[in-house]
Amino acid sequence: MNVLIIEDEFRAANQLQNMLKTCDFEYNLIDIIDTVEDAVVWFQQNEMPNLVFMDIQLADGLSFEIFQKVEVEAPIIFTTAFDQYAIQAFKVNSVDYLLKPIQEEDLQKALQKFSKSNQSQHIENSVLKQLLTSIQTQTEQKNAKTRNGLLVKEGTGFVQIKVADVHYVYSEDSITFAVTKNKRYIVDETIDQLFNSLDSDQFYKINRGQVVAKNAVEKINPYFNHRVKLTVLQERDQEFIVSRQKTSDFKAWMNQ
Known part of the structure; x- marks a missing residue:
């Protein structure tokens, strides 16, 4: 089969x-x-x-x-x-x-x-x-009806953070993280589940494992193979590369 x-x-x-x-x-x-x-x-x-x-x-x-x-x-x-x-x-x-x-x-x-x-x-x-x-x-x-709050893990429990404070979300080793100005949090959702609940005017899924907030994108840089690389607030050993298929749409989204 x-x-x-x-x-x-x-x-x-x-x-x-x-x-x-x-x-x-x-x-x-x-x-x-x-x-x-x-x-x-x-x-x-x-x-x-x-x-x-x-x-x-x-x-x-x-x-x-x-x-x-x-x-x-x-x-x-x-x-x-x-x-x-x-x-x-x-x-x-x-x-x-x-x-x-x-x-x-x-x-x-x-x-x-x-x-x-x-x-x-x-x-x-x-x-x-x-x-x-x-x-x-x-x-x-x-x-x-997009969400305003996000329940994240902290210690042995959970706390709520404001979605407006999130700079970007990424998936690593099957774990979803949300990063704010001050901290990185674990989110008990897949990146798709989280992205589908966010305001599409403010958040964009640039590739299979990363979502960025519009107000966190500082610069769009040319990258090889017709892609672009982003400079994002509070980067934590991350490279933010927009997939080739999404580059044009991402630029249009940023220009809205």
Whole structure:
């Protein structure tokens, strides 16, 4: 059973692999891809896998864009941090989905559904439009209700800090950190979960493992391979490099 994982968060991809093992699901992981661009190239150059796990939000856009550029003739189980959107579209078109953080029981059910059908699934353009519209609507709703506080670990307990005080967020060794002017805190969320709750006008995910606050970016510097490197307040042995696919969009975001 050849399985392809399309996921831009290392921690999430690793957790999925571990959960598949606990589900007694025999599989051969053929690749892990983290961008729309790389996924399109992969599908153009390789045989179709037996099953694809696909995150909806990738490093350079929404995974639905993949289907607009290449035909994917493989069963797909979507994973998403968005709650309660386009569920009917998924059900009607027999496309399964898992809500992050993924629960073992839900994964088991999705695998059982896959085993019973074991058929290629095609996603129609009308469904893509419905899913994209649903995402845009929920994103607008989320941004209208963005969080002001952030619960972080301190000692053996938790304290709340102001989101406005956060300069940047990053993931290292499967741990999410939030950095303020005075301190670095551990956050008990994945970087995707945290980013999805932040104001997109003030925070930008520059690559798979880093989110920066607009007011913390001091300078944008040219970098090789058409990327840019940022000078950010309170840098702690970090390099802030905007991925090539996001450079133009990041500059436009900074210019807003």
